[in-house]
Amino acid sequence: MSRSTVVVWFRRDLRVDDHPALMAAVAEANAVGGQVTPVFVVEPDLAAAAGVNRCRFIAGCVDALDAELDGHLVLRTGPAAVAVPRLAAEVGARLVFVTSDHAPTGVRRDRAVELALAEAGRRLVAVGSPYAVAPGSVRTAAGRPFAVFTPFRRAWEAHGWPEPTGRPRSVRFRDAPSDVGTDALGGVGRGTSATVLPAAGPGPAAVLLERFLDDALDTYARDRDRPDRAGTSRLSPYLRFGCLHPRQVLAGLADRSAPTGPRACGPLGERGSGAAGFTTELAWREFYADVLAHHPRSAWEPVVAAGRYLRVDTGPEADRRFTAWSTGRTGFPLVDAGMRQLLAEGWVHNRVRMVAASLLVKDLHLDWRRGARWFLDHLFDGDVASNNHGWQWVAGTGTDAAPFHRVFNPVLQRARFDPDGTYVRRYVPEVDAFGYPEPIVDHAAERAEALARWAEARRAAAAEETERR
Ligand SMILES: Cc1cc2nc3c(=O)[nH]c(=O)nc-3n(C[C@H](O)[C@H](O)[C@H](O)COP(=O)(O)OP(=O)(O)OC[C@H]3O[C@@H](n4cnc5c(N)ncnc54)[C@H](O)[C@@H]3O)c2cc1C
Numbered sequence: 001m002s003r004s005t006v007v008v009w010f011r012r013d014l015r016v017d018d019h020p021a022l023m024a025a026v027a028e029a030n031a032v033g034g035q036v037t038p039v040f041v042v043e044p045d046l047a048a049a050a051g052v053n054r055c056r057f058i059a060g061c062v063d064a065l066d067a068e069l070d071g072h073l074v075l076r077t078g079p080a081a082v083a084v085p086r087l088a089a090e091v092g093a094r095l096v097f098v099t100s101d102h103a104p105t106g107v108r109r110d111r112a113v114e115l116a117l118a119e120a121g122r123r124l125v126a127v128g129s130p131y132a133v134a135p136g137s138v139r140t141a142a143g144r145p146f147a148v149f150t151p152f153r154r155a156w157e158a159h160g161w162p163e164p165t166g167r168p169r170s171v172r173f174r175d176a177p178s179d180v181g182t183d184a185l186g187g188v189g190r191g192t193s194a195t196v197l198p199a200a201g202p203g204p205a206a207v208l209l210e211r212f213l214d215d216a217l218d219t220y221a222r223d224r225d226r227p228d229r230a231g232t233s234r235l236s237p238y239l240r241f242g243c244l245h246p247r248q249v250l251a252g253l254a255d256r257s258a259p260t261g262p263r264a265c266g267p268l269g270e271r272g273s274g275a276a277g278f279t280t281e282l283a284w285r286e287f288y289a290d291v292l293a294h295h296p297r298s299a300w301e302p303v304v305a306a307g308r309y310l311r312v313d314t315g316p317e318a319d320r321r322f323t324a325w326s327t328g329r330t331g332f333p334l335v336d337a338g339m340r341q342l343l344a345e346g347w348v349h350n351r352v353r354m355v356a357a358s359l360l361v362k363d364l365h366l367d368w369r370r371g372a373r374w375f376l377d378h379l380f381d382g383d384v385a386s387n388n389h390g391w392q393w394v395a396g397t398g399t400d401a402a403p404f405h406r407v408f409n410p411v412l413q414r415a416r417f418d419p420d421g422t423y424v425r426r427y428v429p430e431v432d433a434f435g436y437p438e439p440i441v442d443h444a445a446e447r448a449e450a451l452a453r454w455a456e457a458r459r460a461a462a463a464e465e466t467e468r469r
Pocket of ligand 1: 387
């Protein structure tokens with residue numbers, strides 16, 4: 001085994017710029033005149049459990065990464081705990097560098113790889129994370145994880161993050177054969193394929209970021225809730241797979257957010273308040289990752305005790321309602337537009353995600369996990385931390401969730417956030433025609449039913465608590 005070759009294993013960090021693990025690997029190799037073997041592992045089990053859209057997007061991102069690495073990226077297939085140690089043995093590497101993964105599946109997988117490497121005297125070295133502040137880094141004054149967003153955001157900002165690192169220079173690669181191509185990611189995965197695929201890789205991500213900073217940052221605070229306007233960045237799939245690191249986004253914001261020029265009105269200026277609002281959204285992403293790292297079970301289990309007792313409907317009628325919801329045929333135009341956008345584009349505006357999720361849980365009385373799974377199967381940005389905690393927020397069962405009684409009214413939400421119907425008509429062109437279906441449920445009645453079920457769930461949780469004491 002030589003000290004001179006190191007492996008860099010790419011996962012959800014599919015870029016070369018501002019990549020601390022790659023920088024560390026190159027520094028290690030260069031210090032002894034050595035070489036770097038970059039690898040991406042196609043893990044059939046993970047691919048089969050992911051959405052087909054995500055698999056296609058990853059394939060494009062891996063091709064783009066290979067191009068950035070001048071064709072030196074090695075592709076291997078198999079469980080990572082077999083494929084990574086095998087490659088390390090082939091190239092004689094003692095060290096395998098990765099960006100740390102904090103989601104439960106990633107943590108388990110990395111532990112298995114670490115053990116397998118250690119058996120042969122090799123080491124997995126984690127440098128950096130997919131977040132501006134690595135999950136687990138900020139704590140309350142009492143040393144506990146944060147359960148509430150606003151103080152988390154304050155502590156997160158006070159903690160701060162380094163400037164982007166740029167890209168490594170003078171990398172010497174050590175090649176190894178691939179045993180699979182990115183086409184292995186083509187047709188696998190759950191759900192149905194979107195008809196459009198976002199351009200993959202760091203290049204399109206950088207273009208999108210520049211465009212957002214130039215054209216939409218000033219109006220972000222005003223427009224971010226409007227699905228009928230191009231008011232948000234659409235960066236989520238790129239952040240999800242690390243084509244772009246949030247540090248790079250935050251650095252771009254810092255460069256542009258000084259309140260100057262005619263748009264600077266109010267204490268922050270339009271640009272300043274856009275930057276503050278956008279930073280808050282990035283902080284939500286970091287908060288949910290932090291919560292998941294501390295409470296891995298929060299991915300699929302309600303955090304609030306009453307959530308475990310909430311009565312949900314099952315059976316043929318519930319299945320019919322789920323089908324109406326998931327295919328965009330509930331008769332609530334805003335929800336139907338969102339669910340059809342999900343199928344066609346693999347992306348939905350945040351406001352519409354909230355309203356659609358609320359309808360599933362509080363009007364149709366279905367288990368939020370069913371909806372969360374559907375979203376994960378179709379979203380290009382599908383991410384357990386943001387998605388499942390987003391669902392728990394809407395369902396009123398997560399840390400820092402919206403109170404259960406705050407039920408979105410899908411009719412009023414449409415009037416407020418898509419006032420002239422531009423968004424709805426894009427996906428539901430027949431909305432104004434005679435015969436557009438009546439809503440499948442009566443919102444006022446189902447809201448009352450949801451609140452009654454919640455009261456019942458709270459009583460059951462309180463009774464269990466009393467019994468336990
Ligand atoms: C039920 C539900 C499910 C969701 N599922 C996902 C998911 O699987 N993956 C995902 O990335 N986001 C998810 N979100 C959060 C949010 O809807 C998307 O991040 C956002 O719509 C992406 O569009 P954008 O990049 O234009 O956002 P922008 O408004 O431009 O925001 C910039 C970035 O901040 C982050 N962000 C914004 N809002 C949130 C939020 N509420 N929670 C966490 N991060 C946020 C994203 O990384 C986003 O790209 C979900 C929200 C809800 C309510």
